[in-house]
Amino acid sequence: MEKYIRVWFALSVNSFQVFFLSRVGAILFLSGKIIRFIFYLGFLYLLVSKTRVLSGYSLWEVVLFYLTFNLIDSTTQMLFREVYRFRQMVVSGSFDLLLVKPVNVLFRVLFGGTDFLDLVTLIPFVVFIIITVSHIPYINLPGVILYILLIANALLIAVSFHIFVLSLAVLTSEIDHAIMIYRDFTSMGKIPIDVYGEPFRSFVTFIIPVGIMMSFPVKALVGLLQVESVIIALVVSTTLFLSSLLLWRYSLNTYTSASS
Numbered sequence: 001m002e003k004y005i006r007v008w009f010a011l012s013v014n015s016f017q018v019f020f021l022s023r024v025g026a027i028l029f030l031s032g033k034i035i036r037f038i039f040y041l042g043f044l045y046l047l048v049s050k051t052r053v054l055s056g057y058s059l060w061e062v063v064l065f066y067l068t069f070n071l072i073d074s075t076t077q078m079l080f081r082e083v084y085r086f087r088q089m090v091v092s093g094s095f096d097l098l099l100v101k102p103v104n105v106l107f108r109v110l111f112g113g114t115d116f117l118d119l120v121t122l123i124p125f126v127v128f129i130i131i132t133v134s135h136i137p138y139i140n141l142p143g144v145i146l147y148i149l150l151i152a153n154a155l156l157i158a159v160s161f162h163i164f165v166l167s168l169a170v171l172t173s174e175i176d177h178a179i180m181i182y183r184d185f186t187s188m189g190k191i192p193i194d195v196y197g198e199p200f201r202s203f204v205t206f207i208i209p210v211g212i213m214m215s216f217p218v219k220a221l222v223g224l225l226q227v228e229s230v231i232i233a234l235v236v237s238t239t240l241f242l243s244s245l246l247l248w249r250y251s252l253n254t255y256t257s258a259s260s
Contacts, residue, residue, distance in 0.1 A: 007108075033117075040190065044191070054192065054195065062191065066191070067125055068214065072151060072154050082109055085113060090169055093257065106248060110163070133221070147221040157237045160244040163248050165179050167250070167251040185208050193215040206232075209237075
C-alpha cells in the first residue's frame with residue numbers, strides 16, 4: 001500500500017504540473033464548471049420554488065440530491081481522469097510499455113492522471129452539503145452514517161464502470177463513446193430518480209444503477225431508504241466490481257499489442 005501511495009503521489013504531482021502549462025485554459029475550465037453548477041442550481045430553485053415540492057421532496061432535499069451528485073461526479077472525474085486518455089495509449093502502443101512496469105497496470109491507467117482542478121470544487125460541495133443538511137431538521141446520526149457508506153458504495157460502482165470502459169478500450173480500441181454514455185446516464189442523477197416514471201425508473205435504478213449511485217445516499221440520509229435497499233445496493237456494487245475485474249483480466253489475456 002505504501003508503494004502505491006508513493007506512486008500515486010508522484011503521478012499526481014506530474015499531472016498537477018501539466019495544468020500549469022496552460023494556466024488560462026485551466027482557469028477557463030474551472031470557471032466553466034462553476035458557472036454550469038450555479039446555473040443548474042438556479043434552475044432547480046426556480047423549478048421547486050414554484051411547485052414547493054418535486055416528487056414529494058422539498059427544495060432543500062432537491063438541492064441535496066444535486067450536491068450529492070456533484071460530489072460523486074467530481075470525485076470520480078478527479079481520480080479517474082486518466083481513463084479519458086487511455087485510448088491513445090492503446091492506439092499508439094505506449095500501453096505495451098505499461099505492461100512491463102513493476103506497477104499494477106490497472107492502478108496505473110485508473111489513477112495515473114488525478115485532476116486537481118476538480119479537487120478545488122470538492123471542498124465547496126462538502127461545505128454546501130453540510131449547510132443544506134442543517135436546514136433539514138429530521139436528519140439523524142444513523143442516516144449520516146448510511147449516507148457516507150452509500151457514497152463510498154457509489155464510488156465503487158463508478159470504479160467498476162471505468163474498469164469496464166478500460167476493458168472495452170483494450171478489446172475494441174474505442175473508449176470515447178463508452179465514457180460519454182456513462183456520463184450521460186449518471187447525469188440523470190442530478191435530480192431524484194423518483195421523477196422518472198416506471199419502468200424507466202427501475203431501469204436506471206437497478207440495471208444501470210444511477211439511482212443506487214446518486215439517489216440512495218440522500219434517501220438514506222432523510223430516512224426514506226429501507227434496509228433491504230441498502231443490502232441490494234451493496235450487492236450490486238460488489239457484483240459490478242468483481243465482474244469488471246474479470247472483464248479486465250480477459251481483455252489483457254486477449255491483448256496482442258498495437259504492433260499486431
